[in-house]
Amino acid sequence: MSRRLFPLALTFVAVGISASFVGPYLALFLSDAVHAGPIRTTAFLIAAPVAGVVVSWLIGRVSDRRPIRRKLLIAAALAGLAGTALTAVVRDYWVLLALTVTLTALAGTLFPQSFAYARQVLQSGDPKRAALGISTLRTLFSVAWVGGPPLAALVLAAHGFGWTYGFAAIMYAITALIVIRWLPEVGGASGDRPTDLPDTIAPVPPRAMLFLIVAGFTVVQTAGTLAVQATPLYVSTELGGTVRAAGLILGLCAALEIPLMLGFGALTMRMSSRTLILIGVCCAVGYHAVAASAGSIRVLAAAQPLNAAAIAAVSGLGISYMQDLMPGHPGRATTMITNTFTTGQILAAPAFGLAQTYGYRLAYVLSLALCAVGLVLLVSARRARVAAPEPEPAALLPL
The missing domain is CATH 1.20.1250.20 (MFS general substrate transporter like domains)
Known part of the structure; x- marks a missing residue:
């Protein structure tokens, strides 16, 4: 288990940095680089989170049914890599909107699925310390957000949005490499599901x-x-x-x-x-x-x-x-x-x-x-x- 925690920690830092580099400046990007008006900017800012919720919901349902969480993490990281790399050079509003509701939305599942993977790893060790482990990993994500936006502002001021999205793409590439190299697939679809229950009847609250x-x-x-x-x-x-x-x-x-x-x-x-x-x-x-x-x-x-x-x-x-x-x-x-x-x-x-x-x-x-x-x-x-x-x-x- 311990061999997976350090790569997991690096994953959360990389995901946090990539999100913090582009998230706070999305409205500015649409206004200054894409030259979208108020109506199109508002539509974009609504469509992005709605698509993220829908895609996360779909992936969340699939992720617990089969032992494919590692594959989902890789797919999400590669989607983030493609989405941010294309955004670094594309300035057409409708193409960017299409990228946002597909690739970027899929990349957004990295956050919940990383925590789900971490839960299965921690649960296989000392279940009593699982909450502490999750909280620690969540803290690393917050640390990334403390340093990410100021660094992104410096990069943006010096080189523009192409570099900020390009840097985010590098972080997604690093995430994919970490998962591929150091994070094996967890043993079962749900890690700590009771073995005496059918797969479709796991205990859940009302x-x-x-x-x-x-x-x-x-x-x-x-x-x-x-x-x-x-x-x-x-x-x-x-x-x-x-x-x-x-x-x-x-x-x-x-x-x-x-x-x-x-x-x-x-x-x-x-x-x-x-x-x-x-x-x-x-x-x-x-x-x-x-x-x-x-x-x-x-x-x-x-x-x-x-x-x-x-x-x-x-x-x-x-x-x-x-x-x-x-x-x-x-x-x-x-x-x-x-x-x-x-x-x-x-x-x-x-x-x-x-x-x-x-x-x-x-x-x-x-x-x-x-x-x-x-x-x-x-x-x-x-x-x-x-x-x-x-x-x-x-x-x-x-x-």
Whole structure:
């Protein structure tokens, strides 16, 4: 097992760097390099995450049925290599849109499928430390995002978008080589599925519980996305600060997330992931309440430990929590959670439009309400499990 963990760690760093090089600058790329107008840019920014959710959903269903996860990782990495390499030179809007909803969407499955692969590897060693391992790997992805965007900005300023997408393509190529050279196929389709059950009847939570959990994570992720989008404008228009001050606040949060993510992962040895996630959502409620009533930049900065704790708990433990609930379906479980972030990005767009119209403080008020709803949904999920007479067949459950 240990021989696979280092290559896995390198995979998460490479995937994180590739995503961080192009993700933050997509709108700028469409505006400056493709010269797409507001309507076409908006359509592109909606189509990209929608396609990602659909493709991840399809791959997630397939990935747990047969021992093909390594092949899926290679296919996703090669799709990312082709997609970013072509984007480095193509400037036709419709061709780029076609690449985005196909190759780029397939490349997006690298994130959930890597976590599913990691779960199977960790589960074969010490299952009690699986949550800590997943949280550590998630931290590496965050570390890549800390350094990726600033480095991409330097490359972009010096050489343009062709180089940034070209660098991302190199990262995908490295990922493919790592998987091909050092990551063998895991033993079974689902690694830790009980051997005394048929393949189509692996234990899963009741459908109502899954719905409540996914809905809860989705609204919390929506709130987090909305707050990040609103922070620069909130600081500059409502609190009298500068864009630099907003950047420092966001950087402070990102710096705090990393040790907190590792800390929450270590706490899973003593507390349940569910309890820690609920604590994290409570921190989110507290943060958005403070941010919505903040009268100065100092107050907003002082609240960043709450914000970082919320992100660390929800993002760092959400994957392992769902994997624990669906031990026979790591691919589907991981995809369900990672898709909540993408869905949150889509849902945050109209909420941000309201904040643009009525003031950016409203963004935090809406985020506060969303986190409160998410807390209620996640607490209610336990009752749905208790009320259910027995688990339903996995083959009949939606992803």
